Amino acid sequence: MDGTAVVVTDGHLADIYGKTAHGLIRGSERFKVVAVIDARHAGRDAGEVLDGRSRGIPVFASLADMFATIERKPEFCIIGCATHGGVIPPVLRVILEDAVKAGLSIVNGLHEFLSDDPALAALADQAGVSIVDVRKPRKPLHFWTGEILSVEAPRIAVLGTDCAVGKRTTMQLLREACLSLGIKAEMIYTGQTGWMQGMPHGFIFDAIPNDFVGGELEHAIVSANRECSPDVIFLEGQSALRSPSGPCGSEFILSGGAHGVVLQHAPGRRCFSGFENLDCRIPPVSEDIELIRLLGARTLALTLNDDGLAPNELRAERDRLCKTLGLPVVIPLKEGVEALIPVIKQYIDEETAA
Numbered sequence: 001m002d003g004t005a006v007v008v009t010d011g012h013l014a015d016i017y018g019k020t021a022h023g024l025i026r027g028s029e030r031f032k033v034v035a036v037i038d039a040r041h042a043g044r045d046a047g048e049v050l051d052g053r054s055r056g057i058p059v060f061a062s063l064a065d066m067f068a069t070i071e072r073k074p075e076f077c078i079i080g081c082a083t084h085g086g087v088i089p090p091v092l093r094v095i096l097e098d099a100v101k102a103g104l105s106i107v108n109g110l111h112e113f114l115s116d117d118p119a120l121a122a123l124a125d126q127a128g129v130s131i132v133d134v135r136k137p138r139k140p141l142h143f144w145t146g147e148i149l150s151v152e153a154p155r156i157a158v159l160g161t162d163c164a165v166g167k168r169t170t171m172q173l174l175r176e177a178c179l180s181l182g183i184k185a186e187m188i189y190t191g192q193t194g195w196m197q198g199m200p201h202g203f204i205f206d207a208i209p210n211d212f213v214g215g216e217l218e219h220a221i222v223s224a225n226r227e228c229s230p231d232v233i234f235l236e237g238q239s240a241l242r243s244p245s246g247p248c249g250s251e252f253i254l255s256g257g258a259h260g261v262v263l264q265h266a267p268g269r270r271c272f273s274g275f276e277n278l279d280c281r282i283p284p285v286s287e288d289i290e291l292i293r294l295l296g297a298r299t300l301a302l303t304l305n306d307d308g309l310a311p312n313e314l315r316a317e318r319d320r321l322c323k324t325l326g327l328p329v330v331i332p333l334k335e336g337v338e339a340l341i342p343v344i345k346q347y348i349d350e351e352t353a354a
Contacts, residue, residue, distance in 0.1 A: 003075035005031040005107070006066060006099075010092050012081040013038040013049050013059065016164040016273065016307070020109055020193045021080030023168060025050055025057060029198030031107075033057055034074050035066050037095065051333065063098050077104040078196065082164075084274065086111025086135075097123060105129040109192030111206075134192045135207035142215035148257055151225045153186075154351035156260040156300065156344070157252035159237035161288050163273050165264045165305040166332065168193060171234045173337045174262065174344070178232065181341060183348070186230040188220045188256075190238050200224075205238045205248070214255030221256055232348050237264075241288050243272050244280055253295045260300045260347045261292050262340070267317045268308025286325065300347055301328040301340045 007025070012018040013036060024033050025046050036046040039061040047055030060066040067073065077099035083089060088096070088110060096106055096114070100123045108114045108131065115121055115131040124131050158171040171187050178185035189195060189202030201224040203216040217235075224233055235256055239248035252258045265285050272280045289299045302321055306314050314331060322329040330339050 002030050003032070004034050004072070005076035005078050006035045006037060006063070006074045006104070007033055007046075007078045007080035008092065008095055008099075009036060009038040009080045010089070010095070011038060011040045013041050013046065017082045018080060019082060019164055020078075020196065021046075022050055023193040023197055024078065024080060025055060026169070026172075028196060030196055031076060031078065031198075033078075034072075035060055035070060036080070037061070037063060037066065063095065063102065067102065073103065075105060076107050078107040079110060083110060088112050088114065093120075096120065100124050100127050100129055103127055103129060105132065107132045107134065107196065109134045109196065111135060134195055135204055137204070137207050137209075141208065141212040142219040143212060144214035144218050144255055147222050148218040148255075151222060151257065152352070153225050153230050153233050154260065154348050155221065155233045155235055155252075155256055155258040156262060156347065157235040157237055157249070157256065157258035157297070158262045158264060158303075159249045159252065159292070160240045160264045161242075161285055162240045162266055162269055162282055163243055165240075165266045165307070166303075167237045167264050170262065170264055170303050170332045170337065171236050173332050174234055174340065177337050177341055178344065183341075183345065184229070184231045185234060186224045186228050186232075187234040188217070188224060188236060190217075190236045194236060201227075202236070206246070213251055217251060217256045232344065240272065240282075241291060242283055244275065245272070249292075250295050253292070253297045259297050259351060261297050262301050262303055263288060263292070263299050264303045264305060265321075266305035266307045267321070268306070268313070285321070289325065289327075299327060300343050301330070303337070303340075304329065304331045306331065306334065 009018045009021045036059045041059045042061035045054045046057040047053045113133040158167045175185040189199040190205040239246040241249040
């Protein structure tokens with residue numbers, strides 16, 4: 001573990017833009033989260049705000065309030081919210097400057113590199129702290145070589161019909177469910193939150209030049225297979241299969257050799273997240289399932305996000321989709337994913353025998 005951390009969410013703790021904070025609140029092997037800064041939810045427990053489960057992580061309105069309350073100052077300040085375009089808004093920049101002045105190192109998962117900001121870099125140098133820009137790509141980068149063709153461990157990609165629907169969380173739940181039943185499962189992170197949570201194998205997809213995405217994916221899978229000899233490897237999807245701002249999914253099937261897909265879907269959303277004003281509608285889930293088939297994989301199950309639906313509406317939609325698609329359909333954060341293990345085991349057996 002790198003150390004203790006406070007996570008800044010800038011008012012987004014309870015919405016989809018706080019997804020990095022959500023992952024860290026649910027657990028990290030890299031950072032121990034001791035507080036969250038979010039004026040909108042100050043005075044509450046971060047876990048209760050997230051999903052009604054207390055996790056002993058208090059929410060404060062400001063860094064000053066946190067310093068006046070907690071006994072030991074954290075070592076890191078993590079940006080826990082996403083912004084359109086990955087830029088640092090002025091209000092958040094002020095909080096980060098205060099954190100550096102107080103002696104906290106900054107962990108930044110956004111596209112704008114804070115270590116390239118002369119003023120903030122100078123402040124960090126004066127305070128003797130570091131700025132970690134998670135999206136700065138590692139070197140050297142890997143090109144796809146075909147080495148993955150020798151990997152026998154079956155791969156399952158957790159893809160989405162939209163962004164920010166819970167792909168990473170579902171992947172983690174699937175791995176935990178497999179491990180609890182003696183299935184040796186590993187996972188490949190592809191976003192900044194996975195790195196912050198301390199997952200050992202992966203890369204940050206949207207920080208890699210396109211020519212090297214397949215190679216970085218291959219390298220991560222080959223490394224996980226060599227070091228862990230798993231029964232199955234789960235791959236964290238990014239963006240959405242047909243999001244106009246960044247379609248993503250074919251790489252996991254074509255470069256990563258995932259012949260099975262768990263598809264995460266938010267049936268309460270009509271348009272792609274962030275593009276409601278343009279009426280960019282999410283296609284029917286059956287079309288994405290057909291696209292997956294044409295790419296050379298098959299959809300094993302559908303997992304649902306509850307955004308925009310009341311509990312009874314979500315259950316009704318789950319039942320409808322299960323009937324019309326002929327697939328297992330679960331709501332991971334409400335029901336868990338244990339019901340999917342039989343289809344996962346069957347897929348592993350079929351891939352191993354092939």
